[in-house]
Amino acid sequence: MTSWLAACCVAWLCAPQAPTAPWFVERPAPAFVDHHGRVGLAKRSITEVNGGGVGLFDLEGDGDLDLFFAQGDPHDGSGPRPSQVFRNDGAFRFEDVTTACGLDLAIDACGVAVGDVDDDGDDDLYVTAIGDDALLRNDGGKLVRVDGAAGASDPLWSTSACLCDLDGDGDLDLYVCNYLALDETADSLTRAGATFRGMPVLAGPLGFNAVPDRLYRNRLREDGTLRFEPIDDAAIGPPAFALGLLALDADGDRDLDLYVANDSQPNQLLRNDGDLKFVDIGLEAGVALGAAGNAQAGMGVAAGDLDGDRVDDLFVTNFSHDTNTLYRGLGGAAFKDTSRTSGLGPPSFAHLGFGCAFVDADLDGALDVVIANGHVYPNVEASALQTSYRQPLTAFANDGRGRFKPFGAAFATEPCVGRGLAVGDLDGDGAQDLVVTRLDEAPLVLGNTNATTARIVLRLIGAVRSGRDAIGARVTLELEDGTRRVRSIVGGGSFQSASARELVFGLCESDASATLTVDWPSGASRTLTAEPWTRSTLTEGVDAIERVVLPRPGSLR
Amino acid sequence: MIAAVALVVAALAFVQDGGRAATARLQDDAIEAKAPPTPPTLREVGQGVLERSRSDGFAAVREDVARFVDDVIAANVYESPPDIVLGDVLDALLEQQITLAAALQDHELMTSTAVALALVGSGERGVARLEAAVAMHDATFACVLAAGHVRSARDDANGALELYERASALRPDSSLPWHDRGATLGRLGRFPQALEAFDAALRIDPTNAGAQFNRAIVLEKLDRAGDAEQAYRTLASGDTPYAPRAALNLGTILVRRGDREGARTAYERCVELDPDSASGRHNLGALLVELGEDAAAKPHLERAATLRPNDPRPLALLGQIADDAGDVETAERHLRAALRCDPRFQSARYRLAQLLRRSGRAEAAKEFEDAS
Numbered sequence A: 001m002t003s004w005l006a007a008c009c010v011a012w013l014c015a016p017q018a019p020t021a022p023w024f025v026e027r028p029a030p031a032f033v034d035h036h037g038r039v040g041l042a043k044r045s046i047t048e049v050n051g052g053g054v055g056l057f058d059l060e061g062d063g064d065l066d067l068f069f070a071q072g073d074p075h076d077g078s079g080p081r082p083s084q085v086f087r088n089d090g091a092f093r094f095e096d097v098t099t100a101c102g103l104d105l106a107i108d109a110c111g112v113a114v115g116d117v118d119d120d121g122d123d124d125l126y127v128t129a130i131g132d133d134a135l136l137r138n139d140g141g142k143l144v145r146v147d148g149a150a151g152a153s154d155p156l157w158s159t160s161a162c163l164c165d166l167d168g169d170g171d172l173d174l175y176v177c178n179y180l181a182l183d184e185t186a187d188s189l190t191r192a193g194a195t196f197r198g199m200p201v202l203a204g205p206l207g208f209n210a211v212p213d214r215l216y217r218n219r220l221r222e223d224g225t226l227r228f229e230p231i232d233d234a235a236i237g238p239p240a241f242a243l244g245l246l247a248l249d250a251d252g253d254r255d256l257d258l259y260v261a262n263d264s265q266p267n268q269l270l271r272n273d274g275d276l277k278f279v280d281i282g283l284e285a286g287v288a289l290g291a292a293g294n295a296q297a298g299m300g301v302a303a304g305d306l307d308g309d310r311v312d313d314l315f316v317t318n319f320s321h322d323t324n325t326l327y328r329g330l331g332g333a334a335f336k337d338t339s340r341t342s343g344l345g346p347p348s349f350a351h352l353g354f355g356c357a358f359v360d361a362d363l364d365g366a367l368d369v370v371i372a373n374g375h376v377y378p379n380v381e382a383s384a385l386q387t388s389y390r391q392p393l394t395a396f397a398n399d400g401r402g403r404f405k406p407f408g409a410a411f412a413t414e415p416c417v418g419r420g421l422a423v424g425d426l427d428g429d430g431a432q433d434l435v436v437t438r439l440d441e442a443p444l445v446l447g448n449t450n451a452t453t454a455r456i457v458l459r460l461i462g463a464v465r466s467g468r469d470a471i472g473a474r475v476t477l478e479l480e481d482g483t484r485r486v487r488s489i490v491g492g493g494s495f496q497s498a499s500a501r502e503l504v505f506g507l508c509e510s511d512a513s514a515t516l517t518v519d520w521p522s523g524a525s526r527t528l529t530a531e532p533w534t535r536s537t538l539t540e541g542v543d544a545i546e547r548v549v550l551p552r553p554g555s556l557r
Numbered sequence B: 001m002i003a004a005v006a007l008v009v010a011a012l013a014f015v016q017d018g019g020r021a022a023t024a025r026l027q028d029d030a031i032e033a034k035a036p037p038t039p040p041t042l043r044e045v046g047q048g049v050l051e052r053s054r055s056d057g058f059a060a061v062r063e064d065v066a067r068f069v070d071d072v073i074a075a076n077v078y079e080s081p082p083d084i085v086l087g088d089v090l091d092a093l094l095e096q097q098i099t100l101a102a103a104l105q106d107h108e109l110m111t112s113t114a115v116a117l118a119l120v121g122s123g124e125r126g127v128a129r130l131e132a133a134v135a136m137h138d139a140t141f142a143c144v145l146a147a148g149h150v151r152s153a154r155d156d157a158n159g160a161l162e163l164y165e166r167a168s169a170l171r172p173d174s175s176l177p178w179h180d181r182g183a184t185l186g187r188l189g190r191f192p193q194a195l196e197a198f199d200a201a202l203r204i205d206p207t208n209a210g211a212q213f214n215r216a217i218v219l220e221k222l223d224r225a226g227d228a229e230q231a232y233r234t235l236a237s238g239d240t241p242y243a244p245r246a247a248l249n250l251g252t253i254l255v256r257r258g259d260r261e262g263a264r265t266a267y268e269r270c271v272e273l274d275p276d277s278a279s280g281r282h283n284l285g286a287l288l289v290e291l292g293e294d295a296a297a298k299p300h301l302e303r304a305a306t307l308r309p310n311d312p313r314p315l316a317l318l319g320q321i322a323d324d325a326g327d328v329e330t331a332e333r334h335l336r337a338a339l340r341c342d343p344r345f346q347s348a349r350y351r352l353a354q355l356l357r358r359s360g361r362a363e364a365a366k367e368f369e370d371a372s
Helices: A002-007 A378-382 B002-015 B020-033 B042-056 B058-075 B084-104 B107-120 B123-135 B141-153 B157-170 B176-187 B191-204 B209-221 B225-236 B243-257 B260-273 B278-290 B294-307 B312-324 B328-341 B346-358 B362-370
Strands: A024-027 A054-057 A066-069 A084-088 A094-096 A109-115 A124-129 A134-139 A142-145 A158-164 A173-178 A214-218 A228-231 A242-248 A257-262 A268-272 A278-280 A301-304 A313-316 A325-331 A334-337 A353-359 A368-373 A394-398 A404-406 A418-424 A433-438 A444-448 A455-461 A474-478 A484-488 A503-506 A514-519 A525-530 A534-539 A545-549
Touching (some): A054 A418, A124 A158, A368 A418, A368 A433, A455 A514, A525 A534, B042 B084, B141 B157, B176 B209, B225 B260, B243 B260, B260 B278, B312 B328, B312 B346, B328 B346
Parallel strands (some): A109 A158, A455 A534
Antiparallel strands (some): A024 A444, A054 A066, A084 A094, A242 A257, A257 A268, A268 A278, A325 A334, A353 A368, A394 A404, A418 A433, A474 A484
16 A cells, blocks of 8 residues: 555556555446457367457437447357447447347357448448458448458458558558468367366367468548558568557557567567558567567556656566566657556566557546457466456556556456457547457456546547557647646557547546647647646647536536 | 485495594694695595505505595585596596506405596596496396496486396396386386386385385376376375475476465475475465465575576566566566576566566567567
8 A cells, every 4th residue: 555655656647546446337238248259168179269349330420439349159060159249329328230230140250350441430330250351331321241342251260350541541551460370270270288287178279270360551532432452461571460559659650550469479670661661670679579589478567657758668567477568668669668667567477468448538638558358268267377267357557667566457347358458438428448258158347446536538530640549649648736647549459359549538636727738640730728627639630629517526417 | 316316425435444543644744734624625535545545555545535435425516517527536546546556456345436427527437347247147136236327327228228128137036126116117108018127126225215206207108197196195295305206296287287375385395395496486476476476486486596597487487476566677687687598488588578678678578579
């Protein structure tokens, strides 16, 4: 308690106060049950244990975040079940609108990326799968599958994907993480002989062949016709067991670089050298390996400025009996592994982390860390290994200087086999809520309990050179006392999931207006004043700012 | 090897006689020469004994020979560094002793001296003598067992197993041949048979700590970590010479399982029992680093680095601690020291490369990245 209190005594943070109440409470879940693989102990191959992700997107342009769940194959001979879409009424009530929105997508879906690929102002979806992926164009609330015509359907086992402008032409290109080759026979997929610390386990990924990721250039025509052009694999390095993906400007040169978390192989930081040419600088940058120079089992990823130095840090979830890894950004694409000293590494030893995110859960101005955990070996509890198949969600409270304490009471939920995790304001109160997918179960919808701390929410819509989703934009908030906080809009993140892209600034005890400076990816800059308890939508190149007043404590909604 | 030689020396001491006159003469010489009070070196003692054996005959110095062999073993001069001159003295004395034993038809003395020669002196001659003794139909239990040790040490496992079986026939009430049989089978990777041998040893003598310890190792090899853990726990809580190593191995089982607090307790027990256990110090230090307790880890790693100066692991971890604390200079020193021990040591290479890059020395870093 003492160290926690001391850590919070930073000028620009809240008065010292250890969290006591849960940050998030469970809300009624949508009518969706994960069917990736046979249930529980019956799972027999690696294809059954990675689960599916969740995407937060605005289906109908009504301002509420709706939900897409990637559904899988239950391996019961009936084939993959359909993925589902749920419309959000803005008060944690979700209606199944899969049929209503025209979606009939029965593929062995894994993950989802969200982005306006046709630049028409709404959110489109790219769904990764074991087998052919799907590109779903949003036509006024109807999801139309267009991957065949658009040339964007990766046939490999795809996991995470990201829609972001990688060539600086303003439209969203596509990067797809691919995992392993499935040309093995069914027998080989379920082959025996693999062990983990002496325990017989499901085989893979080691022992299987990795497959290359895929990069597609968006050749959107002026008439709105979508066309994706695959880029030579050589542009993005050798095959690896890729699971997690982020797009961020790691070297500060105003283009988007890519960070790929690989399972059991070195992670990659693909520096964008222009014209869709990339160079892997992961090793030199210090983000490829663990502290001992070993490849880890990267799953989920997150990025953001955790320590207030205005440089984005990188976080990767890893396997159990290893630790999650925090790479502190030093600027100029240089990082230092601070997993141990930050306090994020050691407590993660027993957990197998998947989805993760940086969230200002307590709205104190500092980004906290939330993680969905769950083992991949259903039989792990039969061994003497000190871990479990179902694991708790974990959260770490940031003292504002990038030092963390586990906050065990952050979630009032039972342990689960957590996989995907996405962040967004589901009830319109300006605080970030969570959706977590769980293997074999319904997802968790977790509402942020903080209704009293002032906040400012900002949504950016970029002009041509920034891309509509403004991925790569940086926003600096400055309070009256001179305190500054920096947030970036990153692409991708977490594990097979897509979070909302709006930025939330917790104001802690302050209730005064703040100055926001937006540095667009295009190089343009804009400064505006924002009042607490407001959500502002800023469009690049447009003077007018849309403002919505958020519900305050005691106000009627 | 030292333990085996100690047994031999004990046997030598059993048959020794005389030597008091020589000791008195040494004292007289010291008085006449008014020598400084500094005690003679081992080499001087050995050379003195050898000269007297040549002038007075070996029988007159047998007791001094036994004491000298004992001192040599205690001083551990054959371990590091080898002392050639001293070895020659020792060999010469043991050769004389074995010659005397043959002349006296003292079979016990001959075989035990042969074992000593095989283990600490000129091996080939000693082994030849020992084999000759074993070939005699009335070879003693100790002789057969010792010959088994020598054959096992020389990778003649089948020969050793035959001799252990013969030793068991000579002394069915002894657990030692069964233990040695188990150890040899274990080295051959024949773990089920090794386990049977250790079980047999423990049926004869349930207190045979060596058999308990080696049985636990075999249990681990047979993927019976739970049984091994229990065996190590029992041993680690006792006070036999095997307790520190049992605690060490227990810690390693618990680390593998993910029970880091249990492992910490085990490693702490190891270094409590044997403060000079380099492995115990390193493993405890490494675990504390994982737990983020750098201040607690540091003294253990420093001690491990001192005890085993050629081990890169504690040095690399000390480098990591310093690097994480922002002490670049100390970190670089430790990491480079680790790489002097093993130029390909991965974690030191990686961390040093990272450190050099952060220090603006990208070109220097490449040397360590390329080979990583």
